[in-house]
Amino acid sequence: MxxxxxxxxxxxxxxxxxxxxxxxxxxxxxxxxxxxxxxxxxxxxxxxxxxxxxxxxxxxxxxxxxxxxxxxxxxxxxxxxxxxxxxxxxxxxxxxxxxxxxxxxxxxxxxxxxxxxxxxxxxAGISSFSQIAASLSIPLMLDEESLEIVPATADEDKLTKVIELNDNVIIMKIATNFKQVYQLLQERGLLEKTIVVENASMATQKVRRLADYSLGDNLPYFTTALLKKKEG
Amino acid sequence: MxxxxxxxxxxxxxxxxxxxxxxxxxxxxxxxxxxxxxxxxxxxxxxxxxxxxxxxxxxxxxxxxxxxxxxxxxxxxxxxxxxxxxxxxxxxxxxxxxxxxxxxxxxxxxxxxxxxxxxxxxxAGISSFSQIAASLSIPLMLDEESLEIVPATADEDKLTKVIELNDNVIIMKIATNFKQVYQLLQERGLLEKTIVVENASMATQKVRRLADYSLGDNLPYFTTALLKKKEG
Missing domain, CATH: 3.40.1010.10 (Tetrapyrrole methylase, N-terminal domain)
Structure with a gap:
């Protein structure tokens, strides 16, 4: 068949x-x-x-x-x-x-x-967020922690709740709504706790803290961010 | 090296x-x-x-x-x-x-x-929750939706918030705290909207609605639940 x-x-x-x-x-x-x-x-x-x-x-x-x-x-x-x-x-x-x-x-x-x-x-395939954690050898979540995965295109109220209520957050396609996500994280002092991975596992992969970007930056389409409030 | x-x-x-x-x-x-x-x-x-x-x-x-x-x-x-x-x-x-x-x-x-x-x-490896969605050919999340992954061992307040605030929730290791999770979902009328997969991708895989279980059931250790409020 x-x-x-x-x-x-x-x-x-x-x-x-x-x-x-x-x-x-x-x-x-x-x-x-x-x-x-x-x-x-x-x-x-x-x-x-x-x-x-x-x-x-x-x-x-x-x-x-x-x-x-x-x-x-x-x-x-x-x-x-x-x-x-x-x-x-x-x-x-x-x-x-x-x-x-x-x-x-x-x-x-x-x-x-x-x-x-x-x-x-x-x-099933390996998702970008799984590969991001693997490439950095850091956990997505441990023990009693939860992980929330949200697209950067969600509305402001939703993004705010997700960022405020979770220790571990994956923000997908951050390039499509970069300014808003950047500002929400900046206002909460979380830029240093957010890791940004461009083009995960591709030859052009780049890893930086969100704090190393500026509000006006243009990011590649395949960019994902990982917020870890309790990071080691 | x-x-x-x-x-x-x-x-x-x-x-x-x-x-x-x-x-x-x-x-x-x-x-x-x-x-x-x-x-x-x-x-x-x-x-x-x-x-x-x-x-x-x-x-x-x-x-x-x-x-x-x-x-x-x-x-x-x-x-x-x-x-x-x-x-x-x-x-x-x-x-x-x-x-x-x-x-x-x-x-x-x-x-x-x-x-x-x-x-x-x-x-990186394929997680149980990714395989559960694949085995059922249903999405974990679409469009502006988010997904939250939480262990059944999280405290009641956390589990309650996760269940109430999200459209898509993966509850890991549900066997370790089955009664509490069952009751939280039952009280909110969500037993029918929760799919339970025992031993995903193993020869012994079983898929049922949480509504088909009883409060006193003993589930295998490798059991994961997927709550989808907006399903199909």
């Missing part, structure tokens, strides 16, 4: 795919990838490149990055219909996601559209 | 190690493992068994499971000293952790004792 697989490729280093992800990729017939800018490859496709079979059919599709949900859902629906046809024609179809497919991924929406009709499998 | 490696082996399925973890394991000289009950192998050792080199020296050490921090730290310190000697004698030393070494792991303490003296590397 053919299936549709959402496959986590981890944050950047091709060695951070799981054995399972590599084994699944090797038996794929078709791979759907987002149409990258300037005709290049998507980041997830580059990470998985060492494992892609020669015979793989790659279908580049446009995933609109817009705020209008109707436009997004309509284009996902069209892609989901294509995927459904492929799987019903006995093709194993893959969809790569950066990091972990269960963490803020478009795959979740497409899987939800298809679950009733075809077999959908999710292959 | 030799190093000390904390290696995440994922939640149970040997295919859920990363390529990087397997490559690191293959070059280890020494592996420290917890002394399992009845002379058997630890769970993490069983998961990594397919990749362990034949020449590997396995050092079984006792990691006391007690509440007294002095006893724990003293025994970790002794093991850390042994590891330091091995690495200084040019041995690559490994320490396996179930799931992800950055998530509630003894490795974090030992790494902290050794970082100043020897090279310490952490190899």
């Amino acid at each position: 053919a299936s549709f697989f959402g496959i986590g490729v981890g944050p950047g280093d091709s060695e951070l795919l799981t054995i399972k992800a590599v084994n699944v990729i090797k038996k794929l017939d078709v791979l759907y990838v987002p149409q990258a800018h300037k005709g290049g490859k998507s980041v997830a496709e580059k990470i998985a490149a060492p494992y892609l079979p020669n015979t793989l059919i790659i279908k580049k599709r446009h995933f609109p990055m817009v705020k209008d949900w109707n436009i997004k859902i309509e284009s996902w629906r069209k892609i989901a219909d294509e995927i459904k046809d492929d799987v019903r024609n006995s093709q194993n179809v893959g969809f790569l996601t950066l990091g972990d497919p269960s963490v803020y991924s478009t795959f979740s929406y497409i899987a939800d559209m298809l679950k009733q009709d075809i077999d959908v499998q999710t292959i | 030799a190093s000390f490696f904390g290696i995440g082996v994922g939640p149970g399925d040997s295919e859920l190690l990363t390529i990087k973890a397997v490559n690191v394991i293959k070059k280890l000289d020494v592996l420290y493992v917890p002394q399992a009950h009845k002379g058997g192998k630890s769970v993490a050792e069983k998961i990594a068994a397919p990749y362990l080199p034949n020449t590997l020296i396995i050092k079984k050490r006792h990691f006391p499971m007690v509440k007294d921090w002095n006893i724990k730290i003293e025994s970790w310190r002794k093991i850390a000293d042994e590891i330091k000697d091995d690495v200084r004698n040019s041995q690559n030393v490994g320490f396996l952790t179930l799931g992800d070494p950055s998530v509630y792991s003894t490795f974090s303490y030992i790494a902290d004792m050794l970082k100043q003296d020897i090279d310490v590397q952490t190899i």
Whole structure:
């Protein structure tokens, strides 16, 4: 029986795919990838490149990055219909996601559209926040501590509560709302306690304290921050 | 140069190690493992068994499971000293952790004792909560949502806040404080919205709603719950 697989490729280093992800990729017939800018490859496709079979059919599709949900859902629906046809024609179809497919991924929406009709499998991946802690050899959390993961695009009230109530906070995609996050942490004297990792596990990885940045800085898209109030 | 490696082996399925973890394991000289009950192998050792080199020296050490921090730290310190000697004698030393070494792991303490003296590397692993979402093909979080991860052993006030303030909550090791967690969720009408996964990705994996359990049930140690208030 053919299936549709959402496959986590981890944050950047091709060695951070799981054995399972590599084994699944090797038996794929078709791979759907987002149409990258300037005709290049998507980041997830580059990470998985060492494992892609020669015979793989790659279908580049446009995933609109817009705020209008109707436009997004309509284009996902069209892609989901294509995927459904492929799987019903006995093709194993893959969809790569950066990091972990269960963490803020478009795959979740497409899987939800298809679950009733075809077999959908999710292959877990290493998330950027897991790799950030690993690259620094510091714990995300210990003992009775909790960890909250929040996107920088959450509203101010939510961000404030998360920052005030938790000892360990991961702020995803901090570049998309850098000024606000910077100010919220600055007002609470937490810039020194926030570690910023740009491009985790990629060749261009950089690690700095948030205190080493300025309010007006432009950060790369793949930047994640880890606030640890009780840090060693 | 030799190093000390904390290696995440994922939640149970040997295919859920990363390529990087397997490559690191293959070059280890020494592996420290917890002394399992009845002379058997630890769970993490069983998961990594397919990749362990034949020449590997396995050092079984006792990691006391007690509440007294002095006893724990003293025994970790002794093991850390042994590891330091091995690495200084040019041995690559490994320490396996179930799931992800950055998530509630003894490795974090030992790494902290050794970082100043020897090279310490952490190899990220798939956490149980990531695998739970993958096995169900449901998202941990989407869009502006946050996720909070909390151990069932946190105090009642903390557990209550986490449950009330978040749409997505992972409760780790729910078996260790099942009655309290069950009651907190029951009082808030959330038993139906909580998915319980026993032994994620192991042969004995079971998935049920918390509503299908009773207050007096005994759950396996490796049981994790996912509360999703806005589910589907």
